[in-house]
Amino acid sequence: MSVMGKMAEGTAAxxxxxxxxxxxxxxIDILKVQEIRGYEPPTRIANAPAFIKGVVNLRGTIVxxxxxxxxxxxxxxxxxxxxxxxxxxxxQRVVGIVVDSVSDVMELPPxxxxxxxxxxSAIDSGSITGLGSVGERMLILLDIEKLMSGEDMGLVSAE
Incomplete structure (x- = not known):
């Protein structure tokens, strides 16, 4: 493999x-995002952890x-x-997360x-992939798949 080939490998933004x-x-990795929707109160599920607000019906899929x-x-x-x-x-599981606001899509080089x-912290450190910096902004980069498949979540089984 050429030197340029090695440099290009794994260095994509x-x-x-x-x-x-x-x-x-x-x-969070943009490839994991299916869509962004306005907040609407979900249907509450009995005995669910407090952070699970409930479920919504998204075009026939219970989310x-x-x-x-x-x-x-x-x-x-x-x-x-x-x-x-x-x-x-x-x-292959659809999950919704409630956030204060969406900022933008940002490309970060390695x-x-x-x-x-x-x-x-409140976040399992294994779910934080790193800290991204763009100018004065500091982003906490999450491995959202790992975070959502944590045992306390009971939502997504890691395969």
């Missing part, structure tokens, strides 16, 4: 959908809705005109991504 939760900005603000222990979770649901397609520090 990746696109992330960025969204806000409280004061933080997060990024569980996870409030990421509750999952990440944000100070408050208020629903307003900016609140959106990001519909994700994970392991040199703009740093390893996440190993600290205790």
């Amino acid at each position: 990746r696109e992330y959908l960025t969204f806000r939760l409280d004061q933080e900005e997060y990024g 569980p809705i996870v409030d990421m603000r509750l999952k990440f222990h944000c100070a408050q979770a208020e629903y307003n005109s900016f609140t959106v649901v990001i519909i994700l397609n994970l392991h 040199d703009a991504v740093r390893a996440a520090p190993d600290i205790d």
Whole structure:
């Protein structure tokens, strides 16, 4: 393999959908996103964890809705005109996540991504793929598939 071939391998920029939760900005792989919808109250499911708001019927598919603000222990979770649901397609399972707002789609080259520090937080550190920096903005990059397949979620089985 040529030197150029080696350099091109694994150095492609990746696109992330960025969204806000409280004061933080997060990024998830755009390829996992199916669509973005306005928030509508889901049908509540008895005995579900508090962060699972319920389910919605999306064109015949029953989709569980996870409030990421509750999952990440944000100070408050208020629903307003900016609140959106990001519909994700994970392991052939459709899941919706409630976030404060969607910012934009951002392309990050590998040199703009740093390893996440190993600290205790509301997010399992294995679900954070790194920290992306663009100018003054700092993004927490999530492995949304890993996060949604955590045992406490009970939503997606890792295959």
